[in-house]
Amino acid sequence: MSQHAVIIGGGHNGLVCAAYLAKAGVQVTILERRSIVGGAAVTEEFHPGFRNSVASYTVSLLHPKIIADLNLHQHGLKILPRRFNNYLPMPDGRSLVSHPELKDTAKDLAQFSQADAQQLAEYYRLLDEVVPVVKDIMLLTPPNLMDIGFGDLLKLFSLSRVFRQLNNRQKRFLLKLFSVSAGELLDDMFESDVIKSLLGFDAIVGHFASPYSPGSAYVLLHHVVGEVNGKSGIWGHAVGGMGAITQAMAAEALARGVTIQTDAEVSRVEVKGGRASTVHLQDGSAIKADLVIANVNPKLLFETLLDPADVSADVLSHFADYKCQSGTFRMNVALDRLPEFTARTIPGCLEAGIIMAPSLEYMDQAYTDARRHGWSAAPIVEMLIPSIIDPGLAPAGQHVASLFCQQFDPGLGANWDQHRESVADLIIDTVNAYAPGFTERVIGRQIHSPWDLEQKFGLIGGDIFHGRLSLDQLFSARPMLGMGQYKTEIDSLYLCGAGTHPGGGVSGLPGHHAAREILRQL
Numbered sequence: 270m271s272q273h274a275v276i277i278g279g280g281h282n283g284l285v286c287a288a289y290l291a292k293a294g295v296q297v298t299i300l301e302r303r304s305i306v307g308g309a310a311v312t313e314e315f316h317p318g319f320r321n322s323v324a325s326y327t328v329s330l331l332h333p334k335i336i337a338d339l340n341l342h343q344h345g346l347k348i349l350p351r352r353f354n355n356y357l358p359m360p361d362g363r364s365l366v367s368h369p370e371l372k373d374t375a376k377d378l379a380q381f382s383q384a385d386a387q388q389l390a391e392y393y394r395l396l397d398e399v400v401p402v403v404k405d406i407m408l409l410t411p412p413n414l415m416d417i418g419f420g421d422l423l424k425l426f427s428l429s430r431v432f433r434q435l436n437n438r439q440k441r442f443l444l445k446l447f448s449v450s451a452g453e454l455l456d457d458m459f460e461s462d463v464i465k466s467l468l469g470f471d472a473i474v475g476h477f478a479s480p481y482s483p484g485s486a487y488v489l490l491h492h493v494v495g496e497v498n499g500k501s502g503i504w505g506h507a508v509g510g511m512g513a514i515t516q517a518m519a520a521e522a523l524a525r526g527v528t529i530q531t532d533a534e535v536s537r538v539e540v541k542g543g544r545a546s547t548v549h550l551q552d553g554s555a556i557k558a559d560l561v562i563a564n565v566n567p568k569l570l571f572e573t574l575l576d577p578a579d580v581s582a583d584v585l586s587h588f589a590d591y592k593c594q595s596g597t598f599r600m601n602v603a604l605d606r607l608p609e610f611t612a613r614t615i616p617g618c619l620e621a622g623i624i625m626a627p628s629l630e631y632m633d634q635a636y637t638d639a640r641r642h643g644w645s646a647a648p649i650v651e652m653l654i655p656s657i658i659d660p661g662l663a664p665a666g667q668h669v670a671s672l673f674c675q676q677f678d679p680g681l682g683a684n685w686d687q688h689r690e691s692v693a694d695l696i697i698d699t700v701n702a703y704a705p706g707f708t709e710r711v712i713g714r715q716i717h718s719p720w721d722l723e724q725k726f727g728l729i730g731g732d733i734f735h736g737r738l739s740l741d742q743l744f745s746a747r748p749m750l751g752m753g754q755y756k757t758e759i760d761s762l763y764l765c766g767a768g769t770h771p772g773g774g775v776s777g778l779p780g781h782h783a784a785r786e787i788l789r790q791l
């Protein structure tokens with residue numbers, strides 16, 4: 270008889286894991302707490318007639334193998350590349366646009382610094398050389414460094430082969446990317462604030478830290494390894510919003526025989542004789558399982574869903590200190606008209622991610638302020654207006670915009686309830702300073718503070734990646750040394766979410782790798 274796997278959480282990684290397991294003949298049930306699947310990758314109507322991605326809002330990391338294996342295009346998924354990746358308006362009226370062609374970006378950058386315009390090609394050449402190596406690493410199941418067996422030696426060997434592709438200069442650059450701050454890396458290469466800001470923004474996305482915090486260069490790297498329709502390093506838009514991705518995944522899972530139960534919140538995982546045996550739901554029902562696979566943040570699994578008596582002291586103490594703290598504040602706004610920026614624009618540049626943070630010092634200050642006061646009076650805002658290329662998201666002539674804002678202290682917890690509206694006003698005022706009249710164009714808004722992200726999506730600490738992307742929580746150590754192979758210390762209990770290698774983002778890779786490891790062990 271086939272094995273029965275219960276997956277806790279219907280986020281995109283749970284859906285991917287389910288689809289691969291079902292294809293191999295495993296009987297799979299997904300239990301999702303919300304009334305829709307998709308986790309942080311969903312689309313909602315947030316104001317009458319206005320729909321948008323609610324949390325995650327732009328696509329690049331989604332792995333082409335997953336798109337193909339899960340027939341996502343056949344299920345209607347269409348991804349449009351952004352014409353320009355980013356537009357960075359400066360307070361002095363100038364602006365920088367990242368064009369599809371490097372030479373055009375360099376030409377744009379030359380208005381700020383000739384030296385930087387020349388250096389840009391070197392930066393991208395180094396990135397282009399090391400990114401394939403990082404992509405290879407992302408496809409591996411990390412070796413178990415706590416208990417090295419023959420299989421782990423093979424993985425270490427294949428890892429060493431991956432590194433051997435690099436020359437010494439590339440190795441040194443990669444070492445920097447894994448260890449230093451983005452600020453240090455960018456200061457060493459460039460002189461103008463504008464390019465450091467445009468590139469450095471990726472280093473603080475979902476990362477509650479200064480761009481000068483050691484390790485932030487890795488977060489930058491994590492955001493540039495993706496591709497859209499075969500073109501590397503760019504970001505795109507899923508027509509219909511991110512929910513289109515997860516609805517396509519759910520359609521494929523259902524077609525493969527997966528059972529999906531929504532409004533099914535798991536309250537407890539019962540362990541019997543050292544094995545995860547039964548999943549208990551909030552409504553009092555229970556489901557027996559041969560395999561239990563957690564798509565939720567591992568901290569939630571070990572601290573809330575398991576009885577502490579079933580978890581070793583070592584694991585409990587690790588997850589007590591496991592860092593979950595993105596510091597992200599996410600809004601959607603309904604607009605009656607497109608904003609007009611005072612800084613220079615070029616045709617099509619408002620389709621880009623519009624970064625409102627003019628320097629790394631500004632970002633550093635935003636973090637320092639947030640540590641002291643909860644948030645900064647000068648916050649970091651990125652705005653994307655997807656309805657320009659996907660008009661079906663809003664009524665004719667009107668628009669929706671995603672506001673993705675960084676450095677908002679998740680430590681305020683439920684106190685965010687008192688500050689949510691005033692901080693939303695501050696964010697809108699911030700955009701208004703770059704695009705006067707913006708405030709009046711906002712006719713509806715949806716607000717998610719870090720606390721709201723935790724309450725709505727189960728994202729502990731509002732962490733968009735299910736755990737900080739820092740060296741101590743990456744690769745074999747994600748989410749913990751000895752658990753990087755998607756298997757926990759409890760028999761038949763596995764992990765498949767963003768808290769496992771290669772981490773957060775809508776990539777599908779944790780779900781894919783977890784299924785691969787589970788099937789190997791069956």
Ligand SMILES: Cc1cc2nc3c(=O)[nH]c(=O)nc-3n(C[C@H](O)[C@H](O)[C@H](O)COP(=O)(O)OP(=O)(O)OC[C@H]3O[C@@H](n4cnc5c(N)ncnc54)[C@H](O)[C@@H]3O)c2cc1C
Nearest residue numbers: 278280281282302308309325326327535727767773774775
């Ligand atoms: C504001 C924000 C912006 C982001 N922007 C981007 C972006 O633009 N591009 C990108 O690639 N990535 C982005 N990300 C990151 C990305 O969305 C996540 O890393 C990714 O969606 C995680 O997927 P997952 O399947 O591992 O987990 P999740 O999406 O978190 O899914 C976990 C699921 O488990 C469910 N659950 C929780 N507790 C229980 C329970 N007790 N019982 C049953 N079900 C439960 C949840 O409801 C959820 O559906 C963003 C994330 C956020 C929050």
